[in-house]
Amino acid sequence: MxxxxxxxxxxxxxxxxxxxxxxxxxxxxxxxxxxxxxxxxxxxxxxxxxxxxxxxxxxxxxxxxxxxxEKPVIIYEVKSGDSLSYIAKTFFSDASLIAEYNNIKNPNLLYIGQKLEIPYEYIGLSFNKNVDVSWPVWGEITSLYGWRIHPIYKEKRFHSGIDIALSEGLPILSAVTGKVVEVKKDNGYGIYVKIKAGKHYYIFAHMSKALAVVGEIVKKGELIGRIGSTGISTGPHVHFEVRTLAERSIDPFNLLPGFKYAHVPIEKHYMGGN
Ligand SMILES: [Zn+2]
CATH class of the missing domain: 3.10.350.10 (LysM domain)
Known part of the structure; x- marks a missing residue:
């Protein structure tokens, strides 16, 4: 006892x-x-x-x-299969800075359930500031823009954005500098944030939490939400959609920088970064 x-x-x-x-x-x-x-x-x-x-x-x-x-940090709980460099990538951050902040002497010795403090100022450090539209997350592209067999309805439907999958709770960064025009809970899109920048709207859907308010001006690379699976969704991911001001969707690949702008090398279809 x-x-x-x-x-x-x-x-x-x-x-x-x-x-x-x-x-x-x-x-x-x-x-x-x-x-x-x-x-x-x-x-x-x-x-x-x-x-x-x-x-x-x-x-x-x-x-x-x-x-x-008291401290502006996000707590990240280490999961099976995580490494410090992988965690740093998902925060668009720097592994050595995170190690130092958390007093980690050996970056290979992380344990499942360990809670790391990620200072807010370290998030988005490696975001590419030289492109107009950046990748909002570093994850795996699971669905492209265009016609597809819907994963839940099992019928041919038009997919108006791209889906990028990664773990629940990870940060979603604004792909653009613009004004937040909508923060809502929708049956289909779940919790989403809509930002107006230039001639387009940018929608980030299925969040577990929205971290922006209507009327706010957000900068590219700023935290606007956390990954979730709210609305019609089969798992944690962000649905990233671009629309014209007339609310017609366009392929986000027309605006996103190419793979060469990813801040990490492409592993399978992993990308993001910029
Ligand atoms: Zn989608």
Missing amino acids: RNRFILLILIALPLLIFSVKTYTYTIQSGDSLEKIANKLNIPLSIIIDYNPEYAYKKYIYAGKKLIIP
């Missing part, structure tokens, strides 16, 4: 060490989420990550409380 108690403490300890401490902030009159983000010097997307219901709110009210993390 005593041994089991000690074992429980040993298991519980790392979780406590790695969970981010939070405090509450009471909304003041005259506050907007952007103002609060500036005041607390924390990215807006992190505030919404901790208070996900605020992604859909049109108004915020003085007196209501927000949960704010």
Whole structure:
């Protein structure tokens, strides 16, 4: 019995060490989420990550409380088959920086369930700033734009975007610099964010969480959501769709940079990066 108690403490300890401490902030009159983000010097997307219901709110009210993390980091739980370099790629980040921040001496020694802190400022570091439209995630392309046999309805349907699969909870970065025009929960698209930039709309669908608010200007490479499988979906992925301002979809490959702009070499159909 005593041994089991000690074992429980040993298991519980790392979780406590790695969970981010939070405090509450009471909304003041005259506050907007952007103002609060500036005041607390924390990215807006992190505030919404901790208070996900605020992604859909049109108004915020003085007196209501927000949960704010003391450190602007995203916690990533190590899964079977992960390596530090793979994790770094999915955050468009740098493995050595993540190792240093988490005090990891040997990057080959990660354990399943280990919680890594990924500072927000490290996310998107390797994003290509030299192209107009970037890959929003680093994952596997599982479905192209055009006619296909629908994976759920098993009939021929037009696929209005491309699907890129990767693990639940990983960051989705804005492919463009533009204005957030919609953040919604839809039966088909699940939780999605729609951004207007230049002559196009860009839609990122099936998120587990949207981390942007309507009216916000987001920069290319900024965190706008997390990977999920909401709506009509067979697994965690992002459906990335580009539309003209007349709401007609076009093939995202017409705008995305080629594979040569991927920040990592193509392994199978893995890509992303830029
Ligand atoms: Zn799709």
